[in-house]
Structures are given as structure tokens and as C-alpha cells.
Amino acid sequence: MTTPLLRVEDLKARYGPVQVLHGIEFNVFKKEIVVVLGANGAGKTTTLRSISGMVETSGLIEFDGQPTKKLNPSEIVRRGVAHVPQGRGTFPELTVEENLKVGAFIRTDKDIKTDIEACYSSYPVLYERKAQTAGSLSGGEQQMLAVSRALMSRPQLLLMDEPSLGLAPQIVEDLFTRFVTMNQDHGTTMLIVEQNAQLALDIASRAYVLESGEVTIEGRAEELVNDDAIRKAYLGT
């Protein structure tokens, strides 16, 4: 087996006196889409924030063979981890184009313009609104912008925290189809935290289930879809 792009071992995290993660373990391999399922408060968001260096943790997080323990969020972004936070990961007062430019903040190469054009061609609606402020976009458009913003840093790994939150089902479906396209065309590795288990399992290759700060189930997505416990707990059937 090849070395994973992201290796997490015995990860523990706490907010003040409350321990949120009790030593979780999982891997993400290159070009995979991995989904983390779990109820509210299971520690999904904290897991992503730990990987981005936004919370104090103990344990091991290795990205691309290198431990990221001592790095600050900015350095982790530079290593190639992009993160779309929960809610809208956009800058509401900035224009659409400026949002994309902020996404490319860590880059110094000459291709930023080309990437912005590329983003506009895949999301024409963003091109139409490029001079509007992000705050004036609809929820779905903002989520698209947030994802595009994250992609502008040319990440090796894209972390997404509940991308479907607060969006209409049809828009969510469209968004997830795009994730698949992105994954197939550019080989972007994704780690997605979702409540919408059905859709997420459809596009993922593997999944982990997080329950009160511990990984309780892991396996291939197809297997999990057919697992009775999962069906009951997360798919509602």
C-alpha cells in the first residue's frame, strides 16, 4: 500500500475542559474522496480544524509524509491543505473576484489569472457576478465561491465542512456532482464532513463514522451504504 497523503493517529483535541476527540485514527490516500459521517457534536468539525492547525491537539497528523504539529494555519495552507469552513467560507464584503484572489494569497506564480479564468468558465454564474460582493450571492453561489476560493490555493487536499448545510436539495446535488468532476479531472483529494450521508456516500470512495470523538465504523462507501446500522442511524431507512 502506498503512503497516505494524510495520516491521522491518536488525535486528541479539547476545547477548554471539554475533550472533543479521544484519539481518532484515519487515513486519506491521494485522489480519494473520503467522507466523515457523524451526528452533531461528534467532533467532525474539530477533526477538520485540527488538520488545519486551528485547534491545539495532541497525537499525530502527517501530511504528505511530514508532521504538521508545529505549523500554524498559514503554513499548513502553504503545504497544500485547503479548508472550506462550515457555513459560508466567503468574504461577504469583498467582491467575487477579490474572494478568488484571497484564495490565491499564498501563491506568487503568474498563473493566478489563468486559474481565475478557469474557475469562471466552470462557474459562469461567478463570472457574471465577479464585481458584486460575495454577500449578495445566493447560498448555493456562495458555497460554490467558497469551494472555488479554496481551490485557488491549488491544494493537494481539500477539506470541506458540511458543504450541503442550508442549501436546497437540487443545489446540493449539483454541487456534489461538481466535486466528482473536480476529483476526476484534476485528481483533487477530498475529505468531506457531511450530515447528508446518502449523497456523500454516493460520491465517496471510503467513509469513517465518528461518534462522540471516536471512529466507530470505517469502510468502503458501498459497504457502508448497505450496512444496517448506518442505514438506520444516518440514512433514515
Next chain:
Amino acid sequence: MDLLLQRIFDAITNGSTYALIAVAMVLIFKATTLINFAQGEQAMLGAFAVLQLWNWGIPMWWAVIIGMLFSAALAAGLERAFIRKFDPTDHLPLVIITLGLFLVINAIAAIIWRFDPQSFPQLFPSGNAFTYNNVRLSWYSIFAFGSCVLVLLIFQTLLTKTKVGLAFRAVSSNLESSRLSGINIGPTLQFGWALAAAAGTLGASIYAANPVLQIEPSMMLRALIFSVTAAALGGLDSLWGALIGGLTIGFVQSVVVQYIPFIPNEMSLSAAVVVLLIVLTLRPSGVLGTRTVERV
């Protein structure tokens, strides 16, 4: 009628200075939701640096530019040393720190330059640009207002066209996503502090260069209140709002106080505080500011 026109011109003069200090406060508030009570004193210290440079024989406008750079560097240092380690959402320690800076800077200026008022170099041509009956518009007023607009234009360009300016606006807009985009928050806010101090120093220099005023360590105490009110009127988060707020407060100071008989002249400061009270009570987001919904 003539008198009214004259008062309006006076309003522009004072208003421009208030606007520059207000812009400084807005820059810091926008990014960190912190009100820097030492802003006026930092500006005063910068103006004294300008005076000192001028006394050493450095040409006037070079002295102003070096003075602005000096206070920008100082502010960057202050931010690093005293502000950065605090949680920006916990206001009390930050207010206390800036009050401490207020005392320290004021005392140091008084120790170095004494309390006696000194005359400041004339930054602008003297005399009147325009005289009609009893109405005079001095070159000073025109240049003070012009400098203010110029500074705002420069700042706007800096904030929209440069990478660090973009980062600054991103941090003001969404702190978490800024960190997740790889922006180093500390140095970006430091940039805001430096920019604010430079604006303040220019404001205080223009204020001190007013032919009827002199420079002294306590000159910004009153100006701070007027400027804060100006900033609040503008919503505390808009650069041009600060200019309009500054002009409005200048107008209140020179016109309203003049024309409402039961408000005596020395009440202009109180009038400003009343305006502040009304604005904060009725429209906490300012007359021109963006309304934010507070999430709990």
C-alpha cells in the same frame, strides 16, 4: 447668510482633521473591532516628531513624511508588543492597554517637549484663497480638506489594489476564512495599525498647522472625542463615512452651536458627545455604516 457660509467653511477645516483621526480609528476598528483610545496621542507624538525634524532643518513636507513613517513604525511595534497577544473578542484588557498607552505617550511627549504650546510650521500657503464681503476661505481650509481627500484616495487604492490591502480587508471581513486562506493575521493587522498611525500623524500635523492653533501635548484630548464621534457617525467601518462624519461634526461644532442660542460656545464638546449618544443609541451601526446582525 454670510456668517453661515463662513461657519460652513470653518466646519470643513475642523472636520478634515477630525476625519483623518477618525479614519485612523476606523481602520483599526474595521479589522479588530477595537477602539484605540491612544490614537489621538499617537497622532500628537507623530506631530511632535514632525516639529522636531523641522527644527533640525529638514524640509517641511519631508518632515511630515518621515514623521508619518516614524509613527507607522512605532504603531507596528506597539501592536506587536502589546495588542497581539490578547483575544480580540475580550474587550476590557484591550481598552485598558490602549488607555495605558494614552497615559504613557502623553507623559513622554510632555517630558520631552514640555507642556508649553509651540508654533508649528505652516504646511500650507497662508492667506485667503477667496474673499467675498465678510466671507473668507483660507488656503489652509482648502489644503486641509484636499489632503484629507487625497489620503482617503491613497488608502482606498492601498486597500483595493495591493495584496496586503486585500489581505487586510479579508481579515476585516472573515477572520476564520482568512486564516484558512493562508493569511498571517498578526502582520496584516500590524499593517492596519501602521496605516492608521500614519493617517493620524498627518491629521495632527494639519491640526497643529492651523494658523490659530499651536502644538502641545494635550491638544488631541478634545480632538479625540470629536473624531470618535465622527467615526461613530460614519459607522466605524467606512473610510468615506469617516470623512462625512468628520465634516458633520465640524458642522455641529461651528454651526449648530453658533445658531442655537441656548447652547453656549464651550458646549461644542458636549454637543459632540450628545451626537455620539444619539447615534449609538438609535443607529449603533452608524448613519453610513453597514448593519450587522449580531449572532449569539
Next chain:
Amino acid sequence: MLQRVQSTNETRSERNYQVAKWACFVISLLLIAFAYVDVGTISIGSNNYNLSLIRLNKAIAYTIAILGLQVVIGYTGQIALGQSFFFGTGAYISAWLIADHSWPFLLTLLIVVPSCFLLGMVLGLPALRIRGLYLALLTFGLAAVFPSIVKLDKLYSYTGGAGGKLTSNYKFIAPAWLPFDEVAQALQKIPLLGGFFGDGPLSTREESRLWKYILFSLIAGLCFWLVHNLIHSRPGRAMRAIRDNETSAATSGVNLAITKTLSFGVASALGGVGGAIYVAEVGIASPDDFSSLVAIYLIVGLVVGGVGTLPGAVVGGLIYALVPDWASSTQSISFVPERWLQGPTGSLILGILLIVLTLFLPGGVVAGWRRLKSKMIAKQ
């Protein structure tokens, strides 16, 4: 059963300890008074430092005002910076009643307390809408305008304008039944230490000073007792709930409006009492004694003593009364240029204290002392 007996024993010894502590405190306050009623200065090098009862009485005035800040900032978490406004209001009301209506000092408090309480509540009303930094801004503005309000021509007959209001027509005369002379002479007879307590019987002026000191200390003690009880009562718990988390306080049934206005009212009343004492000591209410600088110094006192600790107010009052005064009394220190001693050195020191304590000892002197004490106990 055995357990319970033990615990009552413990509370009893605890209570004895408390009583002994307070008795020591009161006795040392009195000893200080008798020791410094005539001497008043201590010399270090070539500098003389004033430690007369005048300074201590001022310290009491500031202490009470800072106690008010403890209520509103320390316990309710509202950043209200304008205590000098109420300090000044109390001072002027008291001065006006004493000078123009020949009221005795204590009686003026009966007017000062309710009027400052009401004024604080009324001015606190906007604070129900204005929060955090905006409140800090507004209250700072309030502090800044106070001198210009009392200088108004319209108010000249009440305030005396820029010249201030003299209250020297009122004399503090010690009641005859107080055995000041006897105590002083008894103290003077103590071997070795007797010299500290001066010579011979006390003059009328000394007696009057002592009387003021004792009277003000009693008022301060009363204020502390009232605030202590308030803090540990139901409204006090509501205040602390607001400080810790306003939203959850509101959701758990705390009436934000009433609690906040109450804390503003109490703080302002205490500010007023402090101001009245200040005027009684100084003999004049003058506009510049109540500038925004005073508001900041009171904040320094709050922070240096320790935000949210009642004893901190005493430390803060002493710091405020002594540091600027002693700094300006310091005329020469070797290796320090004279220029640095002649400027507003006190202000510089207070500013540095404010910054350094906030950075390194957020709980102020009192928290530092407690930490030190617990370390010493742990070592034993």
C-alpha cells in the same frame, strides 16, 4: 455526626480568625492616623514624601469611587469609563450644599447618594442598547465633557465656574467625647516607638484631621460592607452572570435591564460619595479635578488593585493618591536626568503600571498577593 461537630468548630475558628484580622486592620488604621497626623512626611534621600492624612483621606475618596468601578466593570462586566463624571457630580452637589446652604457634610450625602444613583441609572439607560466598546467610547466622552459643563456661565451660581466652589466655611470639629488626646498621649508613652506619635496633646487642627480620617474610613467601611452584601445577594449574582455571559444570563431569567441599570446606579452613587469626600478633604470643587484624566486614573486604580476584587479598590485608591504625588515630590534620583523627573512622571508610571499589570498580572496586586500566599502555603 462527628463530621458536623468538626465543621462547626472550623467555622468558629474561621470566624475568630476573621474577627482578629479585622480588629488588626482597624487598629493599624488608627495607629497610622495617630502616627501621621502631625509628621506627614517621610524622607528618602533628598526627597520628601508626603504621607499626611490629607493623602490618606484622598485615597479613601478614590477608593470609594474605584469600588463603584468594581461593581460596574469588575462584577457586571460593563466597560464604563466615566466614573470621574459621577465623582465630580457628587463633589459639586456636596460643595454647593455646604457652601451655599451651610449644610453639614454628612447631611449632603443624603442628597448626593440618591441623586448620583438616579443620574447613573438615567445615563445608564442608553447602555441597555450600547454594548462593549461603544459603551466605553460613550462613557469616556461623558468624562471628557464634565469640566466644560460645570464651567458653563448658566451654572456659575451653583458651580463657581472655572474658579471652583469653595467649601472652607465648613469645619470638621471632632466631637468632644472622642478621647483623641488621651490616646495620643498613651501612644507617646510606649517605649522606643512612642516617638513616632509626636509630642504633647493634639492641636485642634490635628484633631479635626483625625476626625475626618476616622469619619471617612467609617463611610468607606460602610460602602464596602454594602457592596460586599450586594455582590453576594441575588442581584449581585445576576450581575456576575451578565459579566460572564450576557446571552446565557438573559436566557436563564436574569433581567438585563434592571440588573444593568442597578449596577450603573450603585457605581455612580459610590462615585458621588467618593467625590463628596474628596471635596470635604480638599475644601474646593474645581473643574479640572474631574477631567477625563481622573477617569483614566480611576481605571488605573481598578486594574492595579485587581478587577473584580473588593480589597483591590483600597490598593487602587492608595496608588492613585500616592503615586502621582510622590512622583512629583521626587526632585532628584541619581542617574535619572532632571528633565524626566519634572514632567508628568506620575502619569507615566501609572500608564506603565496599567500596561505591565494587564500583560503580566491580569488579576492585579490582590491576585498576585493571593497567588504568592498560596505558593508559600504550598511550600510549607
